């Protein structure tokens with residue numbers, strides 16, 4: 001590949017999932033990027049990046065690595081390092097980092113902060129109450145009709161939301177969160193009680209530079225483990241992206257009424273937001289409502305979104321760090337992409353790891369397919385499973401039906417003991 005001298009860039013990606021594999025893959029294709037380092041990475045990321053060991057819960061290990069590597073840009077994938085203040089720590093030491101500060105990441109790390117922020121800035125969201133005790137919850141519940149949603153205040157890896165069919169169940173869920181019985185650790189100090197919303201869920205991600213929100217292609221995730229959207233929530237079992245998820249008018253509306261007021265609000269409150277603002281929406285009969293914010297790229301949304309991106313990702317992230325997003329336009333492959341996740345049998349409950357994975361080369365030979373690894377590691381010459389979500393078969397094509405057919409053809413070529421995947425990703429979209 002021709003490299004532009006003078007623009008040569010080494011990029012450090014923090015994280016170890018399918019999202020980071022997709023980020024490393026897209027950055028490695030950039031004209032300007034000469035080297036991608038991923039920490040800690042996984043067995044698949046090793047094909048596109050040099051891996052370096054860090055512990056994602058240990059701020060010092062990440063700071064030391066970044067200072068040693070001196071990359072031109074650091075891209076932070078997961079929420080935990082953001083919550084620990086990695087962006088602040090690296091920025092103070094003179095590094096260029098894509099991602100929000102600890103204060104700006106509160107849009108994700110505290111649900112009570114996010115809900116009050118949405119209300120303060122008149123951004124549409126479900127009615128809610130923030131409660132600090134079971135007695136508080138009991139009182140608040142008088143204002144809600146079942147079903148009722150009860151949420152942990154802090155980060156819970158998708159496990160902090162309970163949908164309750166009765167007020168009694170809601171009270172029990174809140175008690176479980178306060179006592180630590182539901183999520184472990186010391187229990188929550190605050191719990192959010194929220195009105196239940198119905199409609200289609202959409203993941204609307206924007207690159208942000210503090211002032212400008214630049215939308216990425218919209219995606220729809222499938223959070224439940226079972227086909228037909230049944231069973232417990234997971235980190236996400238599959239995603240599709242097409243332009244028809246949100247038409248141009250709706251995207252514009254969301255930028256004007258959700259993304260921009262969020263950026264203005266955060267800046268006015270002293271925590272300008274730079275990074276990915278992931279807006280989780282419910283498209284309800286009374287219009288779009290914000291379900292949640294994440295302060296990072298989604299997983300597996302990123303795999304499907306970046307598979308469609310034609311523009312140079314490094315240029316866009318660089319512009320976000322410099323506050324130049326207003327001058328950037330992104331080009332997208334028309335048509336569709338999907339990412340179907342293969343997980344270890346038992347996930348999101350307990351599961352076994354260390355199972356040899358076969359058929360990846362055969363899968364990658366299907367036209368338009370790339371396999372992003374989530375939980376894999378290398379053991380001698382073998383690739384083995386090492387997590388709940390193991391890999392995401394990602395396919396692009398001229399239309400959704402063809403993208404699905406390619407993804408499932410590739411999936412049929414992959415084997416590991418206990419493999420599980422949903423066969424109905426994007427089924428509702430196809431039915432429309």
Ligand code: AMP
Pocket residue numbers: 126149151158161194195196197198201223233280291292
């Ligand atoms: P959150 O972490 O807040 O996005 O919640 C996780 C998942 O729970 C969402 O993706 C929705 O599927 C569901 N959920 C959260 N809040 C609500 C709500 N108010 N009404 C219906 N479903 C919800």
Ligand code: GLY
Pocket residue numbers: 221235236294297298299300301
């Ligand atoms: N796919 C949902 C998330 O990244 O939070």
